[in-house]
Amino acid sequence: MIVIIGSINMDLVLRVPRMPHPGETLSGGQFRTIPGGKGANQAVAAARLSADSVKVAMIACLGDDAFGAELRAALRSDGIDDSHVSTVGGTASGVASILVDAGGQNSIVLAAGANDALSPAHIDAARALIEQARIIVLQLETPLPTIRHAIKLAHQLGKTVVLNPAPAQVLPADLLAQVEYLIPNEIEAAMLAGLPEASLDNDAAIDAAVAKLRANGSANVLVTLGAKGVYAALSSGSEHFAAQPVKAIDTTAAGDTFIGGFVAALAEGRGEADAIAFGQRAAALSVARIGAQTSIPYRHELEA
Numbered sequence: 001m002i003v004i005i006g007s008i009n010m011d012l013v014l015r016v017p018r019m020p021h022p023g024e025t026l027s028g029g030q031f032r033t034i035p036g037g038k039g040a041n042q043a044v045a046a047a048r049l050s051a052d053s054v055k056v057a058m059i060a061c062l063g064d065d066a067f068g069a070e071l072r073a074a075l076r077s078d079g080i081d082d083s084h085v086s087t088v089g090g091t092a093s094g095v096a097s098i099l100v101d102a103g104g105q106n107s108i109v110l111a112a113g114a115n116d117a118l119s120p121a122h123i124d125a126a127r128a129l130i131e132q133a134r135i136i137v138l139q140l141e142t143p144l145p146t147i148r149h150a151i152k153l154a155h156q157l158g159k160t161v162v163l164n165p166a167p168a169q170v171l172p173a174d175l176l177a178q179v180e181y182l183i184p185n186e187i188e189a190a191m192l193a194g195l196p197e198a199s200l201d202n203d204a205a206i207d208a209a210v211a212k213l214r215a216n217g218s219a220n221v222l223v224t225l226g227a228k229g230v231y232a233a234l235s236s237g238s239e240h241f242a243a244q245p246v247k248a249i250d251t252t253a254a255g256d257t258f259i260g261g262f263v264a265a266l267a268e269g270r271g272e273a274d275a276i277a278f279g280q281r282a283a284a285l286s287v288a289r290i291g292a293q294t295s296i297p298y299r300h301e302l303e304a
């Protein structure tokens with residue numbers, strides 16, 4: 001089993017001819033709601049990409065609003081165990097308000113809502129679920145004390161801990177030391193290594209940044225590099241894996257899809273290189289489609 005601990009959001013996506021100025025009212029927008037949030041996206045990706053024998057569960061919080069009900073239904077429709085997805089009374093579900101202009105540029109405002117209510121008590125209540133899991137996956141869209149608590153418990157129980165340190169923030173070394181696979185993108189890797197973002201423009205620079213992260217204690221570091229693929233520093237050695245060539249339409253949830261595919265493959269006992277290739281094939285399919293969960297492919301599409 002794979003357990004994902006993290007955020008669930010409703011993405012409120014407005015396609016606009018151009019970004020509005022402060023105080024301006026702009027007509028001509030097109031509106032859609034799409035289930036999202038890094039935690040939920042990774043859970044959906046893991047569920048769609050896993051073998052039938054691998055179960056996926058989520059530990060998370062929703063608000064007691066209409067979005068909460070819709071988001072829970074979306075998880076269930078992908079076969080995700082939601083028995084530890086709590087509904088928090090008097091709270092709104094997490095939302096991301098996303099404006100996308102004609103050129104594909106976006107600006108995003110997040111309101112964490114119920115995601116901020118995920119507490120160490122929720123993790124303790126889900127201990128039996130965590131005990132059954134082989135892999136635990138976390139991101140940084142829920143409160144850090146809860147993430148620390150969950151990582152500590154999972155590590156003590158001998159689980160494989162996967163951390164996607166997104167959105168970027170500096171993390172303490174003792175936390176990173178309990179992570180078996182740290183999966184940042186370039187921006188997050190630079191921030192965690194204390195380097196300027198633009199400095200990671202070649203393999204040697206990435207290798208130096210990754211060496212710093214590993215010195216902090218992360219066993220394996222996989223830096224996702226968008227169209228340039230994945231730089232993986234594994235216990236067995238470092239290697240740059242090329243991305244699948246594809247015409248990118250919308251890269252929303254590319255990283256989440258990669259992570260879901262990677263852990264789905266690991267959960268069925270496949271090797272690291274194989275799991276990276278599987279994750280990248282899934283991510284490439286997702287960038288050729290619009291939206292977060294709407295873009296995440298199913299296992300049969302990869303086998304085709």
Ligand code: ADP
Pocket residue numbers: 185186223224225226227228229230243244245246248251252253254255256258279280281283284287
């Ligand atoms: P994030 O969305 O977290 O910033 P990245 O942009 O690094 O993550 O993308 C994650 C993975 O998705 C990449 O490692 C790659 O496999 C795939 N990917 C992203 N953009 C492209 C692209 N333009 N073409 C092919 N694959 C892509």
